[in-house]
Amino acid sequence: MEHRIKLGISRCLLGEKVRYDGGHKLDPFLRDALGRFVRWVPVCPEVECGLPAPREPMRLTGDPDRPRLLTVKTARDLSGRMTAWGREVLNRLAAEDLCGYVFKSKSPSCGLSGVKVHPGPGGRALKKGVGLWAAMFGRRFPLVPVEEEVRLLDPGRRENFIERVLALRRWQESMEAGPAGVARFHAGHRLVIMAHGPRALPVLDRLAAEAEEDRDAAREYLVRLNQALKLKATVKKNVQALTRAAGQLEGLLSPEQRAELLAAVKAYAGSATPLSVPIGLLGRYARKYGHIRLSAQAYLSPDPLEAGLRDLSQAPGAA
Numbered sequence: 001m002e003h004r005i006k007l008g009i010s011r012c013l014l015g016e017k018v019r020y021d022g023g024h025k026l027d028p029f030l031r032d033a034l035g036r037f038v039r040w041v042p043v044c045p046e047v048e049c050g051l052p053a054p055r056e057p058m059r060l061t062g063d064p065d066r067p068r069l070l071t072v073k074t075a076r077d078l079s080g081r082m083t084a085w086g087r088e089v090l091n092r093l094a095a096e097d098l099c100g101y102v103f104k105s106k107s108p109s110c111g112l113s114g115v116k117v118h119p120g121p122g123g124r125a126l127k128k129g130v131g132l133w134a135a136m137f138g139r140r141f142p143l144v145p146v147e148e149e150v151r152l153l154d155p156g157r158r159e160n161f162i163e164r165v166l167a168l169r170r171w172q173e174s175m176e177a178g179p180a181g182v183a184r185f186h187a188g189h190r191l192v193i194m195a196h197g198p199r200a201l202p203v204l205d206r207l208a209a210e211a212e213e214d215r216d217a218a219r220e221y222l223v224r225l226n227q228a229l230k231l232k233a234t235v236k237k238n239v240q241a242l243t244r245a246a247g248q249l250e251g252l253l254s255p256e257q258r259a260e261l262l263a264a265v266k267a268y269a270g271s272a273t274p275l276s277v278p279i280g281l282l283g284r285y286a287r288k289y290g291h292i293r294l295s296a297q298a299y300l301s302p303d304p305l306e307a308g309l310r311d312l313s314q315a316p317g318a319a
């Protein structure tokens, strides 16, 4: 498996001139900042299904749940063309092991939500649609984290997206070992889960235990994990995870080290220091004292790729 994390992306967000007006929608944060850590797999459904750039603009039309993709002036229905192209491309993407996808918002092809759907002559457009390509992708890969570029401007959403991308990547690596990989994955993600959705832990404990014998349990585990990680990692939940981790080092730390660690957790709880400070201390002590279970926690991971992505996810705003 290639080490670099692969993410799909709407091609125009990387600055390629593929839009209907011959322009692009370059997002410097995605191309330059996030792009340092991931390998983009760019896709432009409109150009790649054979349409030129520039081209006549199109829009979603009809029933918001089953809209058609029509050109605005000539009302040419391009739904069949894009769907046929999409089926082929989804098969190709299945081999890419994508860990996420960033879609261009509002596009009738790429928008993930709130895309305008025109009911027909005289009617008012409803912002209830999903772009044709984005919908196909979601149906085929429901467990791959997806986001729109505008939502990634929000630090909380960015952190959440990156956390889910990292979790899927580690899941893919764990599953190279077969069904036994689920239990190992779960053991290494208890703190991450606590920081996002601690109430999911009992169910995930059970599913991880059953997964070695039962393929359905492994799939159900990934579904439940995804739901848990979608929950916001609040300061309160992070403090609980940090406190639980610190408790595992009881008896190993000197009084000074313990005081330093608790002070770092307290400073984070009071917004005086970033999360990376208590996490860094915990990871260092876990490794120093050979605490294998704690050292293996993804939450405390020293992996430079993950650390770089986490720093990005905690940056105050997009570049």
Ligand code: SF4
Pocket (backbone or CB within 6 Å): 010, 011, 012, 013, 018, 019, 020, 043, 044, 045, 046, 047, 104, 107, 109, 110
């Ligand atoms: S939004 Fe999607 S279809 Fe439109 S130009 Fe960008 S990549 Fe192509």
